[in-house]
Structure formats: structure tokens, C-alpha cells
Amino acid sequence: MEDFLLRALIAGVGVALISGPLGCFVVWRRMAYFGDTLAHSALLGVALGLLLGFNLTLGIVATAIMIALLVTLFQHQKRIASDTLLGILAHSSLAISLVVLGLLQGYRVDLLSYLFGDVLAVTLEDIYWIYGGGTIALALLGYIWKDLLALTLHEELARAEGINITLTQTLFMVTVAIVIAIAMKVVGVLLITSLLIIPAAAARRFARTPEQMAAIAALIGGASVVAGLFGSLQWDTPSGPSVVVAQLMLFLGSLLAGSLLRTVRP
């Protein structure tokens, strides 16, 4: 197997293993648009990182956390609907980052690879980032798992039972920010949300408990990375979008399998 393909598989599967379980919470908490907004803001992190000269991955994590805090702050006002607010933040941060990148003279930025990912070009350093960040994200998610689950079911009940709501929510946002930063290397800014929500949505029909759904989502995510990359090689299609198309096929397959299951055991 070619080295670049091996690196791409290792990177992609690594991202899928964390984005699957995390994506379940994005789906349960109905935060798909929120995730999308943070993903759009990731490009702002890249632009600011290039402008100010700090590490791009850290720049993305920092920007995503800042946008997440901004959303939380604005949630207390009632004059702007939350989806409007998310739309404003998503598109303005994308636009600002494109403007900043345009102003940066002397850099030749491969915009397409940021927008749609270029997993076939990942380096060994990227893999370290993915597995380092992924391990931290998985540890964080494991740490808050039961509290976040209680919080997702009923916030007041969780509060009454002594769960620290603010801490749990903040750690969850940090986890999302980290996963977006590492997922960007595989599918790019515009497609990150798919990595979070499609495997989780596909896993629903086969799971009886939240933990089963998380594990199945990780498996489906991993399988779609493998299928997408080989497809991309076979038909010479862009890698990131190919992974997403593979996810979609697995999702459609899950719908079919789900209805077959129901026919067999009604």
C-alpha cells in the first residue's frame, strides 16, 4: 500500500473514532447547526494563525472555543433567534477569514484543501495532532459522559441531582472545538458536520442504548473513511467529499436495513 494512502487511512479512521461518539451528542442535543458554525469559524482560526504566526491547529481550537462562548453569551438575549445568530456567526467568520487570507501577501494558501480537506496529503505531524487531540477529546468526552447524558435528558433534573451544568457544557464545547480542529484535516471546514452527524444518524436504528449508538457510530464512521478513500483512489475523485458520499450510502443502507429488521421482527 502506498504511504500516503496508509497515512490517510490512519488519520481518517482516527478522526472517525472520536467524531462518531461526539456526533451522537450533537444529534441528541440538536446542535448540528451549532457544530456547523464552529466548523465555519475554524477557517478564521487558520487565517488568524497565519496572520499572527501561531500554530494553526491551536488557532482553530482557540477560535472555535471563542465562537462557542460567544454563542453561549448571546443565548441569554431574546431579540435574535438562535439559528439566526448561528448563521450570522458562521458566515461572517467564514467571510472574514477569506478576506484576511486575501490580504495576506506572500502566502500561497490552498483554500480548497481547507474548505474540503485533503486527507491524501496528511503528514506524520498531522497524524500526531489527530491522535493526540483525539485522545484528549475522547478522555474529556468519557469524563463528562454520564453527566452530559443526564443533562441532555432533563437539565433541571440534572441540576437538582447535583450535576455541575456549566462545567459539563463548557467541557463539551471544548471537546467539539478540538474535534473540529482535527477533523478539518480530513474533510475540510464545509464538510466537518457530516462527520459528526451522519454516522450517528445511521447508528440510531441498530442501538438500544446511548453507548451502543456511540460505538456503532464510530464503526460506521471508520468504515466510511475506508470506503471513501478507496473510492477516491479508484475513480480519482476528491477525498473529503468521497468520504461524505460513503457516509451517505451507509446512512441510506441503515434506513433500508432498519425497515428490513422491522419486517422480520415487527
Place this chain on the structure above:
Amino acid sequence: MVREVASQKNGSPTSPLLQSEVDCGCGHDHSSVNPASGEPLIQASDLTVEFGGRVALDQVNLTVHRNEIVTLIGPNGAGKSTLIRALLQAIRPSKGEVWRRHGLVIGYVPQRLNIDPIMPMTVERFLSIPSPHSLADRKEALLSVGAAQTLEQPVQSLSGGEFQRVLLARAILRKPDLLVLDEPVQGVDFQGQTELYRLISRLREQNGFGILMVSHDLHIVMAETDRVVCINGHVCCSGAPTQVSDSPEYLALFGGQTKPGLAVYHHLHDHSHDGTEAHQHIHGSDCHHPDEPETARKERN
């Protein structure tokens, strides 16, 4: 006005006798049935909650003891759920305070808990949220609420009554001192309501829980209720329910048929909240209305 309870900080609560059974001179029945039988578990003192300048609760005093069932009643928007949320410390009071016995464990059954079908969840798994319990404990808890057959079912497939039982089982698994039940029988058919009330009463007898319950009905409460507290922004009146099935309210509702497990609460407050006949009755200094002009209260005092 200065009151003893206001100066009381953490530590032991004001004596229940001074606190909730004080004769405020307003003609209401403030006497409690069995304050002596159990230690106080939770106590609200002069609890005032405001939302954006509007007073939702005005100087509410309430104590729940071990082995006591207290039922909150009151019209929609009267602040019943607000009081519950303040007691659970989900909202911060603007005045007054909530005292809890040290290490008090609360089992809470919220008014509505819809588990969205997008989250897969069996009863077995649900009972271990947030803290894990052994399968044997979970089975025993389900058995004690009469819902053993639901163990492996998805929670979304349960009927309203079954789900309330599962919620109770989950609350019991925490080994609480105090059960807080917000309209536990709402949306359950009549037969199911009677059974649920019987279950709640049995749980009290077996475990000695203090139980604070919000009723969805203004007049009909669970028969075993020790004390009914009627709330409408403030405590309107409180007292024991009447266990007679020939009272006019009861007859109007059930046409003479006796339904087990229920009792009627006669509202003894003689004031109204529509403003027409307000303040014709004599209130003591402890009883005043949030919308009452300051002068009216001063005159009375």
C-alpha cells in the same frame, strides 16, 4: 418588617412550630398534622422569587418533614413549579432562603420528561442515569413500583403511567430522604392515578420519605396528604384535607361515587385575587398580597 427567620443563616432551621404553624391571625388553618413525627428536611424561609421585576413568589414559608406528605395546590401560574425549582436550587431567590438538612438527598420527578426517540434508551439503562446501580437494585426498584415488566423496553414505548412508575423507581434508587413529585399523575387515566397515589403512600410507609407533591387539581388531593398548601403567588392557606366523600366539590366531580385514595381540600382563605372583594378579611402581618399597596398593609398592622 423584621422577622426572626430572615436573620437565620445556615445551621439549624427555625423551629417548625414557630415557622409554619405560627398563628398569623389571618383566620387560616396553619396547623400541621404531624410536625413532631419527623425531623425537618427542607425549609423555605420568606422565599421571594422575581422574574424581570414581576414577583412570582412572595415571602413563602414552607417546611417538609420526614415521613410527611405535603401537597401543593394552586391555579395555573400560581408559582407551584417556581417554588419547586427554588427548593431544588434551580433558580436563585431574590430574597429569603432555602435550608436543607445537611446531606439531604432529593429524588425528583419532573413534570415533563420526554425522551426523544433520537436517543436510544432502555428502562434498564435509564435507571442508571446519572450514577450506575447494580442490575439487582434496578430490578428491585422496578418491582417496588410495579413496573418489573418494563426492564428491557425502550422508554419511548411506555405508557404514561408506566413511565411515571419508572421515574419513581429511578428517584428511589438514589435512596432519597425527600421525594419531590411535580404533578406525578398528570396524563394518567383515573384508575392509574389511584394506583399511583396508593404506590406513593406505600413508599412513604416503607421508607419514611418526606414527600412534596404538586397536585394538578385545585380541590382533589391524595387522601394520605398530611398537609395541603395552597399557593397563589404567596401561601393562601394550608391545612389537612377533608376525607369526606359527601362534600359538594367531591359530589360535583364524581357524582356520589366514592373514589379510593383521594380527598377533598376545602379552601379556607376568604380573600380573592380578582381585586373585587380583596382585603375584606383580616390578615395578620404575615399574610399580604404581592399586589397590595404598601399603605394597606401598614393600616392593618
